[in-house]
Amino acid sequence: MNYTDIGIDLGTASILVYIRGKGVVLKEPSVVAFDRDAKDNNNIKAIGEDARLMIGRTPGNIVAVRPLRQGVISDYTVTEQMMKYFIAKALGKRSFRKPRISVCVPSGVTEVEKKAVEDATYQAGAREVAIIEEPIAAAIGAGIDISKPQGNMIVDIGGGTTDVAVISLGGTVESASIKIAGDDFDEAIVRYLRKKYNLLIGDRTAEDIKINIGTAFKRPEVDYMDVRGRNLVTGLPETIRVSSDETQEALKETTAQILDTICAVLEKTPPELAGDIVDRGIVLTGGGSMLRGLEELIEERTHINTMTADEPMTCVAIGTGRYIEFLAGYNNEGNNG
Ligand SMILES: Nc1ncnc2c1ncn2[C@@H]1O[C@H](COP(=O)(O)OP(=O)(O)O)[C@@H](O)[C@H]1O
Ligand SMILES: [Mg+2]
Structure with missing residues (x-):
């Protein structure tokens, strides 16, 4: 093997980079922080984990966005800088050979956005680029x-x-x-607790509830979790005990x-x-x-x-990385036959 194969899973929540022979080397939230006031192209303040830490803690002119959910991926500059950042970070400084890179994009992404990702990946130093559909990557990653x-x-x-x-x-x-999808489970839990208890909780808390006791199907034993929020009537902090049965009720419409x-x-x-x-x-x-x-x-x-x-969380990245091998196998078979 005289080249590096890289698979990048550009998810709506997280971005994963897989390097053949090494596995998943990087996993960061798909967040980019911008300076709204910057007039030049250098308006990106942070990418990935650094950008996520800025959410809710920035001066007014800096905004943190999820480019794949909020549509800015069609913004060429953002895409290019994001791809360059993740590829460089994953490869480290030692690398001099140009890698073959396959990128998996969410299925809702438009042709224009796909093209932006492809161009940006070449700009970021790829020798060959393949953009692949998520279900195919997921299937390969799941061992099918x-x-x-x-x-x-x-x-x-x-x-x-x-x-x-x-x-x-x-x-x-x-x-x-x-x-x-997953983030809507969180939102459903927020809505449920607001309606039932007048309790306002944040998205992070909702995600914790989902991960700790959340269930889509009735379980033999009921789990509980104490949840802190703000009572919307009194305006004061309040703690409520939430059960797994309640999460099932909260998630019903979304899972349906x-x-x-x-x-x-x-x-x-x-x-x-x-x-x-x-x-x-x-x-x-x-x-x-x-x-x-x-x-x-x-x-x-x-x-x-x-x-x-x-x-389940890394299988798309792994499948994306293996896809290039899969293609190479196909081509070789074609050439030999
Ligand atoms: N243990 C868990 N139980 C339930 N949901 C989880 C768990 N761990 C992560 N999630 C959810 O998975 C979602 C992100 O999944 P991921 O496959 O990384 O998304 P994407 O491919 O869109 O980037 C989030 O909504 C997160 O809350
Ligand atoms: Mg995904």
């Missing part, structure tokens, strides 16, 4: 052999988007994407939208491939898929065996 003529269903629940796809022979046969999307894709899937999925099951990936009870909920509705991938 996508080159077989066999239907697989992948449900990737990220921070901002859920992507449902049926893939076969290395391509997507049916798919759907909704802007409902994911279920509906899965069923809609199943209905459109050709019968042979649908049969394969019944045999092989549904595979969940993405950080959002770590919500407890999702597998059971999906099984209850679809009657199809459902399992979460081994490393």
Whole structure:
């Protein structure tokens, strides 16, 4: 191997960089902090973890945004600086060979944005660039052999988007994407507690609740967590004990939208491939898929065996990195044959 293969997962919540032979070397929040007043191109103040730490702690002229959720990725300068920053950071200073880079973008990203990412990746020093679809990357990362003529269903629940796809022979046969995912679970918990207890909590607290006791399906034992917030009537801080059953209630509508999307894709899937999925099951990936009870909920509705991938949060990055190998394998077979 005389080159470096890099896979970059440009997620709505986090960006991961995978280097072949090394694994995932970098994981940072997809946040960029700007100086609104700067007139030149040098208006980016921080990227990734440094930018996240600035949220809520900056003077008025600096704003922290999530470029992939809030649309600025079509801004060429931002994209280029972001890609350069992550690639340089992942490779370190020693590297002099130009890497082959594959980038996985969320499925909602427009053609213009894809082009911006591609150009920016070349500008950042890539020798070859491949932009790939998230479900394909997720499938490869989950250990599925996508080159077989066999239907697989992948449900990737990220921070901002859920992507449902049926893939076969290395391509997507049916798919759907909704802007409902892990972050919407947090928002649903915020709304529920405000409505039920007049308690206002922050997004971070909501995420903690989701991760600690959150569930999409009724559990045999109930878990509890003490949650601090501000009572909207008295204006004073207040602590309330929240149960896992309550999170299930809070998350019902949001998880139902994911279920509906899965069923809609199943209905459109050709019968042979649908049969394969019944045999092989549904595979969940993405950080959002770590919500407890999702597998059971999906099984209850679809009657199809459902399992979460081994490393749901890194599997897209790993799959993206391996995709170049997969392509190279295809080309070699073509050349030899
Ligand atoms: N243990 C967990 N349980 C439930 N949700 C989780 C857990 N860990 C992370 N998440 C959620 O995963 C989402 C981010 O997933 P990720 O796959 O990194 O998103 P993206 O691909 O959009 O960047 C966030 O909403 C986060 O709250
Ligand atoms: Mg993702």
